[in-house]
Amino acid sequence: MAELFIEIFxxxxxxxxxxxxxENFSKLMVxxxxxxxxxCEKIIYxxxxxxxxxxxxxxxxxxNLSEEKKGPRVNAPEKAxxxxxRSAGLNSLSDACIxxxxxxxDYYYTKTEKKGLNSDQIVxxxxxxxxxxxxxxxxxxxxxxxxxxxxxxxGIICLVDGKLIDCTVDNIKAGRMTEGHRxxxxxxxxxxxxxxxxxxxxxxxxxxxxxQDRKNKIHNDAKxxxxxxxxxLIDDISLIDxxxxxxxxxxxxxxxxxxxxxxxxxEVIKLSMRTHQKYFAVRDPSTGSLSPHFIVxxxxxxxxxxxxxxxxxxxxxxxxxxxxxxxxxxxMKFDLxxxxxxxxxxxxxxxxxxIRDKSERVAVLAALMAPYLDADPELVKKxxxxxxxxxVTNMVIEFTSLQGQIGAMYYAAEGGNKNxxxxxxxxxxxxxxxxxxxxxxxxxxxxxxxxxxxxxxxWGIQEKPTGSKDPFALRRAxxxxxxxxxxxxxxxxxxxxxxxAVTSRVIAKPCLPELDVxxxxxxxxxxxxxxxxxxxxxxxxxxxxxxxxxxxxxxLLSATNRVESLQAFLSTExxxxxxxxxxxxGNILKAEEKKAELPSGDIxxxxxxxxxxxxxxxxxxxxxxxxxxxxxxxxxxxTALSKLRKPIDLFFDEVKVNDENPDIRANNLRLLIMLRDTxxxxxxxxxxxx
Amino acid sequence: xxxKNKIKSVQxxxxxxxxxxxxxxxxxxxxxxxxxxxxxxxxxxxxxxxxSLGKKPWNVAYVQPSRRPADGRYGENPNRLQHYYxxxxxMKPNPVNFQELYLGSxxxxxxxxxxxxxxxxxxxxxxxxxxxWGLGWEVWCDGMEVSQYTYFQQVGGIELDIVSxxxxxxxxxxxxxxxxxxxxxxxxxxxxxxxxxxPEVLYGDIFHQNEVQQSAYNFEYADxxxxxxxxxxxxxxxMALLELDIALPxxxxxxxxxxxxxxxxLDARGVVSPTQRQEYIKRVxxxxxxxxxxxxxxxxxxxxxxxxx
Numbered sequence: 001m002a003e004l005f006i007e008i009f010x011x012x013x014x015x016x017x018x019x020x021x022x023e024n025f026s027k028l029m030v031x032x033x034x035x036x037x038x039x040c041e042k043i044i045y046x047x048x049x050x051x052x053x054x055x056x057x058x059x060x061x062x063x064n065l066s067e068e069k070k071g072p073r074v075n076a077p078e079k080a081x082x083x084x085x086r087s088a089g090l091n092s093l094s095d096a097c098i099x100x101x102x103x104x105x106d107y108y109y110t111k112t113e114k115k116g117l118n119s120d121q122i123v124x125x126x127x128x129x130x131x132x133x134x135x136x137x138x139x140x141x142x143x144x145x146x147x148x149x150x151x152x153x154x155g156i157i158c159l160v161d162g163k164l165i166d167c168t169v170d171n172i173k174a175g176r177m178t179e180g181h182r183x184x185x186x187x188x189x190x191x192x193x194x195x196x197x198x199x200x201x202x203x204x205x206x207x208x209x210x211x212q213d214r215k216n217k218i219h220n221d222a223k224x225x226x227x228x229x230x231x232x233l234i235d236d237i238s239l240i241d242x243x244x245x246x247x248x249x250x251x252x253x254x255x256x257x258x259x260x261x262x263x264x265x266x267e268v269i270k271l272s273m274r275t276h277q278k279y280f281a282v283r284d285p286s287t288g289s290l291s292p293h294f295i296v297x298x299x300x301x302x303x304x305x306x307x308x309x310x311x312x313x314x315x316x317x318x319x320x321x322x323x324x325x326x327x328x329x330x331x332m333k334f335d336l337x338x339x340x341x342x343x344x345x346x347x348x349x350x351x352x353x354x355i356r357d358k359s360e361r362v363a364v365l366a367a368l369m370a371p372y373l374d375a376d377p378e379l380v381k382k383x384x385x386x387x388x389x390x391x392v393t394n395m396v397i398e399f400t401s402l403q404g405q406i407g408a409m410y411y412a413a414e415g416g417n418k419n420x421x422x423x424x425x426x427x428x429x430x431x432x433x434x435x436x437x438x439x440x441x442x443x444x445x446x447x448x449x450x451x452x453x454x455x456x457x458x459w460g461i462q463e464k465p466t467g468s469k470d471p472f473a474l475r476r477a478x479x480x481x482x483x484x485x486x487x488x489x490x491x492x493x494x495x496x497x498x499x500x501a502v503t504s505r506v507i508a509k510p511c512l513p514e515l516d517v518x519x520x521x522x523x524x525x526x527x528x529x530x531x532x533x534x535x536x537x538x539x540x541x542x543x544x545x546x547x548x549x550x551x552x553x554x555x556l557l558s559a560t561n562r563v564e565s566l567q568a569f570l571s572t573e574x575x576x577x578x579x580x581x582x583x584x585x586g587n588i589l590k591a592e593e594k595k596a597e598l599p600s601g602d603i604x605x606x607x608x609x610x611x612x613x614x615x616x617x618x619x620x621x622x623x624x625x626x627x628x629x630x631x632x633x634x635x636x637x638x639t640a641l642s643k644l645r646k647p648i649d650l651f652f653d654e655v656k657v658n659d660e661n662p663d664i665r666a667n668n669l670r671l672l673i674m675l676r677d678t679x680x681x682x683x684x685x686x687x688x689x690x
Numbered sequence: 691x692x693x694k695n696k697i698k699s700v701q702x703x704x705x706x707x708x709x710x711x712x713x714x715x716x717x718x719x720x721x722x723x724x725x726x727x728x729x730x731x732x733x734x735x736x737x738x739x740x741x742s743l744g745k746k747p748w749n750v751a752y753v754q755p756s757r758r759p760a761d762g763r764y765g766e767n768p769n770r771l772q773h774y775y776x777x778x779x780x781m782k783p784n785p786v787n788f789q790e791l792y793l794g795s796x797x798x799x800x801x802x803x804x805x806x807x808x809x810x811x812x813x814x815x816x817x818x819x820x821x822x823w824g825l826g827w828e829v830w831c832d833g834m835e836v837s838q839y840t841y842f843q844q845v846g847g848i849e850l851d852i853v854s855x856x857x858x859x860x861x862x863x864x865x866x867x868x869x870x871x872x873x874x875x876x877x878x879x880x881x882x883x884x885x886x887x888x889p890e891v892l893y894g895d896i897f898h899q900n901e902v903q904q905s906a907y908n909f910e911y912a913d914x915x916x917x918x919x920x921x922x923x924x925x926x927x928x929m930a931l932l933e934l935d936i937a938l939p940x941x942x943x944x945x946x947x948x949x950x951x952x953x954x955x956l957d958a959r960g961v962v963s964p965t966q967r968q969e970y971i972k973r974v975x976x977x978x979x980x981x982x983x984x985x986x987x988x989x990x991x992x993x994x995x996x997x998x999x
Contacts, residue, residue: 141843142783142784312834316834
């Protein structure tokens with residue numbers, strides 16, 4: 001085995017791309033070498049701000065390959081033999097071998113030996129091909145070269161057992177030269193092999209090679225500095241990953257900020273630190289709230305211990321937070337409500353008017369739903385009109401992701417109603433599958449109405465999600481509707497809600513055109529689809545979901561209860577037995593249906609005792625099932641259904657369904673139809689697979 | 691008594707300009723003067739937009755006054771201005787050591803890179819009004835963005851075969867950093883000359899009134915009706931110049947720039963709705979794209995003629 005070592009040196013690679021690039025580079029090298037017969041072992045790869053590093057043990061040569069090619073039988077016609085010689089590239093038959101086969105007859109074959117190649121050559125070709133086709137999320141050209149890389153390529157090291165491989169990419173010839181840290185490194189240096197490289201780069205070049213090592217150092221140093229100062233680091237895993245990709249020689253510093261900035265909402269401070277400056281926030285362990293400090297990771301150790309760097313960073317942060325304070329001051333000159341008319345200037349969608357138009361519709365719809373949610377319609381209306389008012393504040397324009405939170409904060413500062421504050425804050429919830437749903441009744445009304453309005457609006461202009469494209473996040477909105485309803489146990493039919501939404505389009509000014517019924521049906525089935533997926537994600541069986549929803553569904557809550565009860569019931573012995581008799585009965589009906597139309601009309605006379613008993617049991621069961629279903633006592637309904645088991649079993653044991661007498665046969669079939677219809681009150685048992 | 695920061699002469703506002711000019715001149719750049727039409731950024735100077743097209747090598751550095759009418763704050767905000775200066779460098783094709791040359795310019799203006807943390811942080815640059823984009827970084831010095839560094843990939847909607855490296859230094863911000871000043875109007879523009887007694891001049895002495903008055907114009911008095919007319923005129927004139935039998939892309943581009951600035955004025959007056967905004971941007975982009983195409987055609991024609999002769 002030989003050691004293959006590669007370093008690709010470039011200008012600064014965006015931090016967010018580094019880890020994936022390191023992984024891809026390694027994968028592509030390994031698979032490219034494997035294709036040529038070189039299996040990699042002991043693979044190591046690293047990434048840093050300016051380099052991709054790969055090391056593996058590979059064989060010195062690719063293995064010899066011998067290939068046998070089967071030809072025609074020895075007594076085959078001349079044409080066939082000629083063809084074989086041509087395709088195998090042989091001059092005469094004497095070059096071919098003969099394989100003895102007593103069963104089928106002897107045949108010709110050829111043997112070709114492919115000599116293994118020198119690994120040097122393979123490595124060079126694979127590296128060139130990997131680099132020319134590298135999957136960067138975004139790549140660029142530089143200078144006069146057409147070669148694309150993430151940023152300009154500056155150097156390549158490619159060594160096999162310390163020997164330089166002849167290889168050129170983008171007019172850059174692979175060599176054994178690299179550079180260390182921009183400031184701490186002592187300029188370019190040459191390396192002998194991977195361990196020499198690691199040693200020199202770390203010790204003389206001042207570059208920590210491994211992302212994980214940089215990450216650990218940053219995390220430990222940050223924690224320690226905080227502890228020494230009686231503070232506590234607020235962990236931020238993805239920020240640590242990003243920062244570890246911004247530095248070759250991490251140096252953790254504690255910065256100070258003016259405590260006056262703590263008057264700002266902590267979310268604003270944290271967001272400023274994180275997104276703009278890549279700082280870690282720090283809290284005071286005694287109070288649990290933010291402390292006037294931050295952690296900054298610099299790319300070097302400075303002769304003054306980093307005092308200037310910390311001071312400079314503090315100044316930048318302070319300028320940013322001053323902006324935020326200025327925004328807050330400007331914003332709070334007006335009551336939130338005064339922004340309402342300005343919402344006219346924000347387009348919701350060019351075919352659907354402004355955000356203000358949307359807010360009006362949401363207000364009307366939320367108020368219509370309020371009585372069903374035990375919410376005060378006036379409060380709901382006010383909350384819906386205030387909900388989007390923060391979109392024109394300076395603060396939300398600057399910190400978009402804080403929409404809702406900023407509005408809630410301003411309204412709280414005005415001393416507004418607590419329910420309304422909650423509604424403003426929670427209107428966009430749930431943002432994803434793991435986000436909480438609103439639980440305050442006013443907040444529920446606004447959040448639900450907002451999503452329903454969005455869905456209906458986009459359905460109305462034929463902007464539905466297709467495949468992977470869902471630019472208006474309509475799937476998320478529909479799932480949000482489902483989750484808000486179910487997780488708050490709201491009894492309100494989806495089609496009723498949609499009716500109200502249609503009404504709100506007409507009542508709210510400016511009104512949107514009335515919608516075709518097909519649009520509403522299509523939206524209804526979209527929401528039901530999301531509902532099914534939600535149930536499946538919550539471990540409900542697909543076939544049971546279908547069995548219960550087959551009759552159409554409106555009331556998501558009761559449908560969920562039905563699926564849950566059915567799933568529980570079928571896991572009992574009673575349930576499985578009942579299922580099998582219902583299926584048996586269903587199969588008979590299906591078979592008979594194929595022969596002739598099933599008898600209609602009522603059951604008139606029954607002669608057999610078991611048939612009579614079954615009828616009595618069915619009448620009894622149906623009565624209780626309808627009653628229990630009406631009370632939404634699904635498990636009781638299923639118990640009532642399961643009482644049919646014994647009379648059905650006896651019926652099947654003793655009665656011949658297909659009696660010679662057509663009247664008796666018809667009545668028997670009517671009994672089975674009655675059984676099916678009774679079961680159908682609960683679910684379509686035929687749709688259950690297991 | 692207010693303590694004054696002592697600054698080195700290289701750090702005065704004009705000291706920075708002179709130093710950067712000398713530095714880039716010594717790297718072989720043509721030192722140009724500002725373009726005489728209002729522009730929103732140094733990039734829009736024809737020495738960048740048009741000269742980055744085609745295959746001719748081109749190295750240039752210049753200061754460009756930049757106007758962003760909507761950023762006016764009546765001289766009351768410490769770091770927001772409707773008129774400010776950018777120092778722009780273009781090297782085409784970008785030299786292999788462009789990053790090192792850039793770091794050299796920071797050293798030249800007195801930034802001690804042992805003491806200060808310089809970082810290249812991903813930032814993809816895009817200017818929709820000139821149909822241009824590129825990849826590069828914002829350069830941070832102790833967390834402060836001091837320059838924008840870009841490798842142009844497309845300009846005027848045309849994919850570039852020869853890539854230009856572009857540097858943009860926000861001069862006020864850079865000066866505030868090196869002088870350690872929190873308010874732009876406190877910047878030392880020109881130092882006191884003790885030998886002949888000429889006094890120190892501050893940035894505010896020169897520009898504060900300009901910010902106050904121009905903000906009032908931009909936000910209150912600009913005649914939107916007439917500006918709209920002027921916008922239409924600039925647009926028509928631009929297209930007309932391009933449609934001539936012998937097209938005139940250079941004057942046409944000036945009219946595209948005028949249209950761009952007039953749109954910015956309309957925007958500052960708050961008379962452009964968000965949907966209209968997209969339309970205006972598209973109209974300006976269409977103009978610059980047409981100019982770029984015409985410019986490239988012309989350059990190819992000239993080359994062909996030279997070949998024939």
